[in-house]
Amino acid sequence: MSEKIIKLMVCSGKNCSRKQGDDITDALKLELEAVSLENKVQVVRTACFGLCNAGPVVKVWPEGTIYTGVSPDDAAEIVNEHILKGRKVERLLYTDPATGKKIPDEKSLTSLKKQLRIVLRNCGITDPENVEDAIAHGAYLALAKVLTEMQPEDAIKIIKDSGLRGRGGGGFPTGLKWEIARKNQSDEKYVVCNADEGDPGAFMDRSVLEGDPHAVLEAMAICGYCIGSSNGLIYIRAEYPLAVQRLKIAITQAREYGLLGKNIIGTGFDFDIEIRYGAGAFVCGEETALIHSMEGLRGEPTVKPPYPAQSGFRGKPTNVNNVETFACVSPIILKGADWFSSIGTQKSKGTKVFALAGKVNNVGLIEVPMGTTLREVIFEIGGGLPKDKKFKAVQTGGPSGGCLTEKHLDTPIDFDNLVAAGSMMGSGGMIVMDEVDCMVAVAKYYLDFTVEESCGKCAPCRIGNKRLHELLEHISKGHGTRADLDRLRNMSVVIKDTSLCGLGQSSPNPVLSTLDNFMDEYIAHVDAKKCPAGKCRDLMQYLIVKENCVGCTACARVCPVNAISGERKEPHLINQSVCIKCGACYEKCKFDAIIIQ
Amino acid sequence: MKTLKSTDELVKLREDILSGKRPSDNSYPAPGRVRIRVHMGTSGIASGALDVYNFLVTELEKRNISGTVIRTGDMGYSFAEPTIEVTRAGEEPVVFGNVDTFRADEIIEKFIKNGELTDGIIPANFRTITI
Numbered sequence: 001m002s003e004k005i006i007k008l009m010v011c012s013g014k015n016c017s018r019k020q021g022d023d024i025t026d027a028l029k030l031e032l033e034a035v036s037l038e039n040k041v042q043v044v045r046t047a048c049f050g051l052c053n054a055g056p057v058v059k060v061w062p063e064g065t066i067y068t069g070v071s072p073d074d075a076a077e078i079v080n081e082h083i084l085k086g087r088k089v090e091r092l093l094y095t096d097p098a099t100g101k102k103i104p105d106e107k108s109l110t111s112l113k114k115q116l117r118i119v120l121r122n123c124g125i126t127d128p129e130n131v132e133d134a135i136a137h138g139a140y141l142a143l144a145k146v147l148t149e150m151q152p153e154d155a156i157k158i159i160k161d162s163g164l165r166g167r168g169g170g171g172f173p174t175g176l177k178w179e180i181a182r183k184n185q186s187d188e189k190y191v192v193c194n195a196d197e198g199d200p201g202a203f204m205d206r207s208v209l210e211g212d213p214h215a216v217l218e219a220m221a222i223c224g225y226c227i228g229s230s231n232g233l234i235y236i237r238a239e240y241p242l243a244v245q246r247l248k249i250a251i252t253q254a255r256e257y258g259l260l261g262k263n264i265i266g267t268g269f270d271f272d273i274e275i276r277y278g279a280g281a282f283v284c285g286e287e288t289a290l291i292h293s294m295e296g297l298r299g300e301p302t303v304k305p306p307y308p309a310q311s312g313f314r315g316k317p318t319n320v321n322n323v324e325t326f327a328c329v330s331p332i333i334l335k336g337a338d339w340f341s342s343i344g345t346q347k348s349k350g351t352k353v354f355a356l357a358g359k360v361n362n363v364g365l366i367e368v369p370m371g372t373t374l375r376e377v378i379f380e381i382g383g384g385l386p387k388d389k390k391f392k393a394v395q396t397g398g399p400s401g402g403c404l405t406e407k408h409l410d411t412p413i414d415f416d417n418l419v420a421a422g423s424m425m426g427s428g429g430m431i432v433m434d435e436v437d438c439m440v441a442v443a444k445y446y447l448d449f450t451v452e453e454s455c456g457k458c459a460p461c462r463i464g465n466k467r468l469h470e471l472l473e474h475i476s477k478g479h480g481t482r483a484d485l486d487r488l489r490n491m492s493v494v495i496k497d498t499s500l501c502g503l504g505q506s507s508p509n510p511v512l513s514t515l516d517n518f519m520d521e522y523i524a525h526v527d528a529k530k531c532p533a534g535k536c537r538d539l540m541q542y543l544i545v546k547e548n549c550v551g552c553t554a555c556a557r558v559c560p561v562n563a564i565s566g567e568r569k570e571p572h573l574i575n576q577s578v579c580i581k582c583g584a585c586y587e588k589c590k591f592d593a594i595i596i597q
Numbered sequence: 598m599k600t601l602k603s604t605d606e607l608v609k610l611r612e613d614i615l616s617g618k619r620p621s622d623n624s625y626p627a628p629g630r631v632r633i634r635v636h637m638g639t640s641g642i643a644s645g646a647l648d649v650y651n652f653l654v655t656e657l658e659k660r661n662i663s664g665t666v667i668r669t670g671d672m673g674y675s676f677a678e679p680t681i682e683v684t685r686a687g688e689e690p691v692v693f694g695n696v697d698t699f700r701a702d703e704i705i706e707k708f709i710k711n712g713e714l715t716d717g718i719i720p721a722n723f724r725t726i727t728i
Binding site for chain 2: 044062
């Protein structure tokens with residue numbers, strides 16, 4: 001079979017295929033057959049190009065011309081002009097929205113790509129179980145540079161100048177943290193990597209540890225040199241067996257090659273790393289609780305100060321950084337502080353990894369420069385919402401964050417903007433919600449999580465969150481009043497102000513942000529006793545519209561509790577006292593005869 | 598491998614791997630060879646990447662195709678797991694999504710042998726840094 005030279009790649013991402021992506025494939029094939037080129041030119045469907053606003057997209061391979069806004073009628077022109085005559089179809093070329101210029105090929109398009117991978121640079125590229133592969137991709141060069149060419153102060157200055165802030169949630173400047181740990185004199189110090197990733201829906205730390213463990217080991221050694229420590233500890237949850245296994249292999253191999261252990265690459269600097277396992281408690285992501293858990297004590301936080309940099313693990317100065325923060329360190333050392341600080345916004349530098357989840361087409365990990373807007377992340381990189389549903393909210397920062405709405409879509413994402421909008425960066429989980437998600441139920445879900453995960457040490461968190469959860473339960477059952485809404489808000493503020501650690505101080509955030517942004521939904525729950533999204537089971541019922549029902553019996557057959565009765569070809573009826581509101585009949589009915597009320 | 602004693606040794610080791618003096622599975626494929634990266638993080642494996650990996654390893658040998666299959670972490674394309682990246686000598690890497698053993702067979706026959714693309718390619722939609 002002869003090699004097909006030209007290929008036409010048609011986007012069949014969910015957005016483009018809705019706009020006739022599949023018809024374009026067929027039209028192109030027909031046109032090619034008409035000029036007997038079907039053996040020379042191949043038409044294939046691909047996943048999303050990340051240009052959903054400009055879709056449907058057709059790319060000509062290998063030269064990389066990108067056509068956007070293509071319709072099946074354009075197939076003839078693409079085949080006749082581009083394939084036969086070698087002339088680009090100017091009117092279909094992608095237009096750069098910033099400059100208004102036409103983009104001739106994919107290479108010029110690269111600069112328009114929204115994603116920039118710094119933390120994920122080697123994920124999916126290097127073999128995590130082979131240290132030589134990591135070395136080939138540049139691992140340990142930064143460590144060698146720091147150990148041989150720099151004083152600890154110089155390296156700390158680079159990290160400080162780069163503007164790197166902690167990626168675990170709080171956003172504390174990393175360089176400053178290292179400097180404080182360095183200034184505290186002690187015979188022993190510790191470098192701790194916080195790999196206790198607990199936010200529901202976030203998995204960037206796991207992916208980095210599974211894909212590029214050496215980046216973390218190297219950065220920990222750099223940190224050790226900077227603060228004057230030779231002991232590293234990785235606190236990782238035991239629920240990440242693959243990450244643990246790959247870390248163990250990476251540590252062993254790094255020791256074999258003299259990149260960890262005594263006298264690292266002949267410089268006389270000693271640094272070794274051990275793994276500590278966590279049992280998967282959310283509160284252990286808080287640094288003081290994490291340290292207690294590593295010491296074998298209960299995973300409970302203590303009042304700061306003293307900060308871990310003064311008195312941490314076994315009472316010694318300890319520097320705790322998140323996996324993603326460590327993964328940023330080596331590129332900063334090698335490429336310089338100016339390079340890193342040129343990316344991002346004024347106060348938040350570099351890139352951030354987000355775990356896109358929920359009602360979004362391209363679920364997965366993405367990494368974008370700080371300052372990218374939520375709209376770009378959700379509708380361009382994420383490919384929009386499935387099934388043409390309307391965007392309602394995006395939850396950032398996990399149980400400590402809040403819900404952002406349509407009006408926040410054009411906010412550039414960085415630490416300060418998210419806090420100003422009533423949410424937070426957190427570790428970077430991003431859960432997209434559409435019109436059928438009930439915001440009261442969402443707040444209740446996160447409260448459910450924090451009630452479960454609260455360590456119980458301080459009363460505001462232990463008792464307050466429980467009461468908040470009960471109130472939300474009350475409202476979603478239809479027993480709430482307007483006074484309950486005030487009570488929700490007051491209690492949330494008190495919990496925030498009086499809790500001991502970050503968990504309690506941020507746990508009411510989902511309640512407060514939904515109260516701020518979706519007050520109308522709360523009011524519908526308490527006044528009209530209705531759930532506008534149709535999620536709260538106690539506030540809704542499924543009804544059969546007599547006019548639409550043809551009596552096909554499909555709903556009655558699918559009902560798990562036999563609540564639907566009626567003769568064949570006669571309108572059916574739902575017995576509300578038996579109905580468990582599972583929604584099976586609603587899904588099954590083809591005649592729109594079942595409605596939610 | 599003996600312990601590295603100096604920065605020069607580290608840099609030299611890196612150059613040897615990159616220039617092909619030191620055998621490495623993950624280097625740029627030599628003429629006539631193909632490099633396949635199977636993305637095997639937790640989400641890839643949960644979607645069946647291990648089967649794809651085993652299939653590719655045995656089938657490449659059976660079908661007399663010279664190449665290497667490498668296990669890596671995930672690329673982040675959770676919506677299309679398992680994913681694999683195939684690089685033919687002298688060409689740009691191509692990432693395929695939703696690969697099962699059936700699709701892997703198609704990729705071997707069509708793309709690896711003949712350079713024909715198959716449906717389900719994931720276009721690279723990011724920039725990255727090199728060190």
